[in-house]
Ligand SMILES: Nc1nc2c(ncn2[C@@H]2O[C@H](COP(=O)(O)OP(=O)(O)OP(=O)(O)O)[C@@H](O)[C@H]2O)c(=O)[nH]1
């Protein structure tokens with residue numbers, strides 16, 4: 001049997017936007033009170049993509065400034081980057097530009113326009129507090145351009161979590177095409 005493919009996915013963005021809650025919802029189908037992430041953590045999930053079993057290695061990190069120095073080793077070898085913001089806090093969307101540029105700088109990705117990014121606008125279960133519309137979010141990703149996708153999500157009520165990770169799995173595998181491997 002051919003060895004199982006393993007893809008590395010990193011999830012980044014400001015503190016408290018819901019990165020760990022999104023992973024918990026996806027991997028354990030649960031939404032529970034969580035402490036802020038300290039440093040870096042990771043969790044594996046096996047999924048079927050095009051009839052093949054693939055292991056997603058999901059790397060979670062803290063959005064807090066004081067842990068930023070850890071990120072170089074954490075970003076290295078990523079096949080896809082998930083950028084999370086909180087739709088009830090506009091500043092967390094604007095900060096994503098910085099998070100994306102920092103990721104590109106630190107990984108040394110040669111073709112940032114081809115590298116797969118998935119942006120998640122989280123906490124859409126709070127429509128009364130929503131500050132960033134889906135339209136504003138999609139305009140934002142159009143402005144960034146490249147190989148980038150957008151989903152409104154909620155870790156709390158599970159909106160679009162499966163859908164977002166189906167896209168993450170698919171585009172992470174595209175990134176493993178051998179002719180692209182010199183990019184890393
Ligand atoms: N309403 C709502 N609250 C959420 C959602 N996702 C996360 N939260 C809440 O937002 C807070 C932060 O969630 P975390 O998952 O710890 O956020 P994080 O991005 O991992 O934060 P750091 O680890 O500190 O960077 C917690 O109180 C969560 O319960 C969501 O989809 N909806």
Ligand SMILES: [Mg+2]
Nearest residue numbers: 019020036037
């Ligand atoms: Mg966290």
